Amino acid sequence: MNEQDPLLEELTQASREVYAAVDLVEDQIAKMLGIHRSDLRCLNILENGPQSASEIGRRANLTSGSVTALVDRLERVGLVERHRSSTDRRSVLVNIPDRSYPRVDALYSQVGRAIKESFQSADPAGLQVATEVLRTFAAACHNAQNRIEESKTPTDQ
Amino acid sequence: MNEQDPLLEELTQASREVYAAVDLVEDQIAKMLGIHRSDLRCLNILENGPQSASEIGRRANLTSGSVTALVDRLERVGLVERHRSSTDRRSVLVNIPDRSYPRVDALYSQVGRAIKESFQSADPAGLQVATEVLRTFAAACHNAQNRIEESKTPTDQ
DNA sequence: ATTGATCATAAAGATTCTTGACGGTCAAGT
DNA sequence: ACTTGACCGTCAAGAATCTTTATGATCAAT
Numbered sequence: 001m002n003e004q005d006p007l008l009e010e011l012t013q014a015s016r017e018v019y020a021a022v023d024l025v026e027d028q029i030a031k032m033l034g035i036h037r038s039d040l041r042c043l044n045i046l047e048n049g050p051q052s053a054s055e056i057g058r059r060a061n062l063t064s065g066s067v068t069a070l071v072d073r074l075e076r077v078g079l080v081e082r083h084r085s086s087t088d089r090r091s092v093l094v095n096i097p098d099r100s101y102p103r104v105d106a107l108y109s110q111v112g113r114a115i116k117e118s119f120q121s122a123d124p125a126g127l128q129v130a131t132e133v134l135r136t137f138a139a140a141c142h143n144a145q146n147r148i149e150e151s152k153t154p155t156d157q
Numbered sequence: 158m159n160e161q162d163p164l165l166e167e168l169t170q171a172s173r174e175v176y177a178a179v180d181l182v183e184d185q186i187a188k189m190l191g192i193h194r195s196d197l198r199c200l201n202i203l204e205n206g207p208q209s210a211s212e213i214g215r216r217a218n219l220t221s222g223s224v225t226a227l228v229d230r231l232e233r234v235g236l237v238e239r240h241r242s243s244t245d246r247r248s249v250l251v252n253i254p255d256r257s258y259p260r261v262d263a264l265y266s267q268v269g270r271a272i273k274e275s276f277q278s279a280d281p282a283g284l285q286v287a288t289e290v291l292r293t294f295a296a297a298c299h300n301a302q303n304r305i306e307e308s309k310t311p312t313d314q
Numbered sequence: 315a316t317t318g319a320t321c322a323t324a325a326a327g328a329t330t331c332t333t334g335a336c337g338g339t340c341a342a343g344t
Numbered sequence: 345a346c347t348t349g350a351c352c353g354t355c356a357a358g359a360a361t362c363t364t365t366a367t368g369a370t371c372a373a374t
Contacts, residue, residue: 021298141178
């Protein structure tokens, strides 16, 4: 497993650095917002549009009980709203009201600014390449996540 | 704030996707190892060599009490070792013993494999570019983290 | 109308994190 | 040598989150 292309090894090493760095930044952002890590994850999910509580749980890897408490917290600080679904009266749709977006974006913009600065020396072509690399990387993460989910040899001690 | 270069906006958008994806993968990996998220963060930190408990706390954003409990957990499952420092008898050095590395690497290798697959179509030059992009990205995250740390306008509600 | 599944919620128990207090150790100054 | 102040790691108590389990409401299918 270590007789690999050294360039690929460099790449995986770099990806490890990304994991660690992202982990810490997200932690910091959550603290800035005064919310929990899972809450921030939920907000990230809701950026793609309103979601039902059960869907949030599926995507965030949380049980239904946790989601209820989580939405309670976010609702309490006014970051999200709860609405009953019109098509399924069991379901609850959670969304980020327009007035809350500035609060969320303000934090990510801090990181966004650092990103822009780091890449500002790149020419347009370089920016497009970087964007594509990051998208490919994110897709690979999702890929790996699904694979791990399936293999499910829990703990495996 | 939205009158930006559209290419830069694309980049920040892609980075948001990376945050979300990494967050979920790390969560999954931690669950696979049967450890907590913070424990995995600690392991990531210890990959750079043995660290004192206080240093772990600083880097992981944890209080000293949390670090004690955290190292207890990791030690209990045999992933790390505690040794007293020879230069400062107050200090405790924590390290990953050689025999534990396979356990940690095995999990990241799952992700690593997905990464390699996603980028395997790239030529050598492309791989180097991707590696550099990821490293720049990680650096930008650290950068942003430090900046947020300083600005410290907590919660800011 | 009935059955079984799904949805969101609530309560109880387990686990983690923070806070504050403690004893041991170090370094600097007297 | 001794004292002072700071740092280090640990411990115990309290707050907060997550999971599990149980419950009522709603849906879809028979």
